[in-house]
Amino acid sequence: MASLDPQLPARFADLKLEIASSYGPDFESCITRAWGEIIEELDKATTKIADEGTEIIPQVSLSELDSLTPSQLDNIKKRGCVVIKDVVPDTEAAGWKTELQQFAKDNPTCPGFPPTDKQFFYIYWSKPQVEARSHPGVLKASAWLNGLYHIKGSKQLQGVDLKTPLTYADRYRIRKPGGLWEAHPPHVDGGSIERWEDETFRTCFEAILRGDWRTHDPYDLDGRIKARSSMYGRPNQASIFRTYQGWLAMRQPETGPHQGTIRFFPDVLLSNAYMILRPFFRPKATPASDDPLAAENWEYDLSSPDFPGIYALRDGKGYTGPRPNTETHPHFRLEKTMTAVPNVKPGDMVFWHCDLVHDVEREHEGIHDSAVMYIPAVPTTVQNLEYLTRQRDTFERGVTPPDFPLADPEATYIGVGRPEHIQGDLGRHAMGYSVSAAA
Numbered sequence: 001m002a003s004l005d006p007q008l009p010a011r012f013a014d015l016k017l018e019i020a021s022s023y024g025p026d027f028e029s030c031i032t033r034a035w036g037e038i039i040e041e042l043d044k045a046t047t048k049i050a051d052e053g054t055e056i057i058p059q060v061s062l063s064e065l066d067s068l069t070p071s072q073l074d075n076i077k078k079r080g081c082v083v084i085k086d087v088v089p090d091t092e093a094a095g096w097k098t099e100l101q102q103f104a105k106d107n108p109t110c111p112g113f114p115p116t117d118k119q120f121f122y123i124y125w126s127k128p129q130v131e132a133r134s135h136p137g138v139l140k141a142s143a144w145l146n147g148l149y150h151i152k153g154s155k156q157l158q159g160v161d162l163k164t165p166l167t168y169a170d171r172y173r174i175r176k177p178g179g180l181w182e183a184h185p186p187h188v189d190g191g192s193i194e195r196w197e198d199e200t201f202r203t204c205f206e207a208i209l210r211g212d213w214r215t216h217d218p219y220d221l222d223g224r225i226k227a228r229s230s231m232y233g234r235p236n237q238a239s240i241f242r243t244y245q246g247w248l249a250m251r252q253p254e255t256g257p258h259q260g261t262i263r264f265f266p267d268v269l270l271s272n273a274y275m276i277l278r279p280f281f282r283p284k285a286t287p288a289s290d291d292p293l294a295a296e297n298w299e300y301d302l303s304s305p306d307f308p309g310i311y312a313l314r315d316g317k318g319y320t321g322p323r324p325n326t327e328t329h330p331h332f333r334l335e336k337t338m339t340a341v342p343n344v345k346p347g348d349m350v351f352w353h354c355d356l357v358h359d360v361e362r363e364h365e366g367i368h369d370s371a372v373m374y375i376p377a378v379p380t381t382v383q384n385l386e387y388l389t390r391q392r393d394t395f396e397r398g399v400t401p402p403d404f405p406l407a408d409p410e411a412t413y414i415g416v417g418r419p420e421h422i423q424g425d426l427g428r429h430a431m432g433y434s435v436s437a438a439a
């Protein structure tokens with residue numbers, strides 16, 4: 001974290017005061033009570049998560065999405081993550097990996113990390129990626145995940161269509177065994193200090209800031225779709241709204257825990273409640289008891305500008321995080337609770353809610369590579385359509401999509417995807433082509 005600074009500018013202490021005053025004179029008492037309840041609940045929840053391990057991550061197959069019981073749905077929403085199996089036939093997904101390996105051979109100068117032994121590719125428009133994003137199974141999973149969100153009450157959100165998914169171009173990795181990946185410690189994407197600073201984004205967490213954290217609804221769309229998740233223009237920050245981030249497994253026969261896979265803190269409501277209130281509390285200088293995690297050893301404090309887990313980028317390009325760790329967020333007990341996803345086969349997909357804490361296993365102790373394409377679930381919204389138009393333009397020109405750091409153009413690479421590689425009418429629509437225009 002050499003380039004990250006946990007000390008934030010003094011003006012962020014004013015932001016805390018502003019938030020406190022906007023909730024009225026009872027703010028301190030309400031969130032102090034909530035803080036105590038959240039700590040108590042985390043004690044129970046983290047024990048359960050650590051005990052159950054990988055089994056706690058919900059798994060369903062694509063074919064059963066429309067017939068899940070209410071309790072299965074509740075569990076998927078509570079955990080904030082899900083493995084959807086058999087989204088794409090095994091052979092098709094494994095074939096994409098073979099093609100991507102060939103792509104790297106055919107285009108030895110294509111950008112990736114580490115540069116001398118590329119495993120994370122800064123490639124967006126290869127033919128397999130274009131095919132995968134528009135695959136009917138992928139789009140069905142995406143639409144279903146979008147549908148887990150809702151609009152409260154009788155409100156109409158103009159331009160929102162949860163049934164019609166859109167495509168977001170991202171990259172892929174083919175991670176080799178051995179070596180250490182330090183780049184992905186526990187974190188949340190989709191907005192950093194903006195979660196508190198942007199007034200619209202903050203409304204997503206209003207119940208928590210009222211102290212009424214149990215009624216927080218991570219699936220309420222109101223607020224999300226107009227939230228400014230990127231106020232400072234930092235690179236690698238999605239400016240669209242993704243209901244779920246996700247990836248598609250390609251490795252034959254399967255990839256699982258200890259093989260460089262993704263891990264989650266699988267309780268999205270509780271982690272949101274804890275992270276949003278964390279900046280308003282600090283450990284007491286003189287603890288009342290031996291247990292540093294006990295509520296009695298924490299106190300309400302608005303004097304510091306710091307938001308633990310949020311870091312200033314030293315190049316002045318804004319802020320990153322949340323990146324909770326065992327010191328900033330000890331009640332998460334991250335050393336025991338970051339839970340690897342179970343074994344996945346080629347064509348299975350893993351999705352996680354846009355607020356969920358996740359990381360990538362530092363070590364890959366397996367003997368095969370672990371290969372995934374990043375493909376999130378993206379609903380139709382006015383802002384997302386605006387991005388889609390710009391993204392389509394970069395696709396046609398074979399250049400880096402708008403949200404990502406500029407890399408060499410891909411247009412001249414062997415094996416680059418073209419509009420004719422997009423599958424089906426739904427796929428063409430998801431890429432920003434109207435059906436009639438594509439015909």
Ligand SMILES: [Fe+2]
Pocket residue numbers: 187188189358
């Ligand atoms: Fe991430």
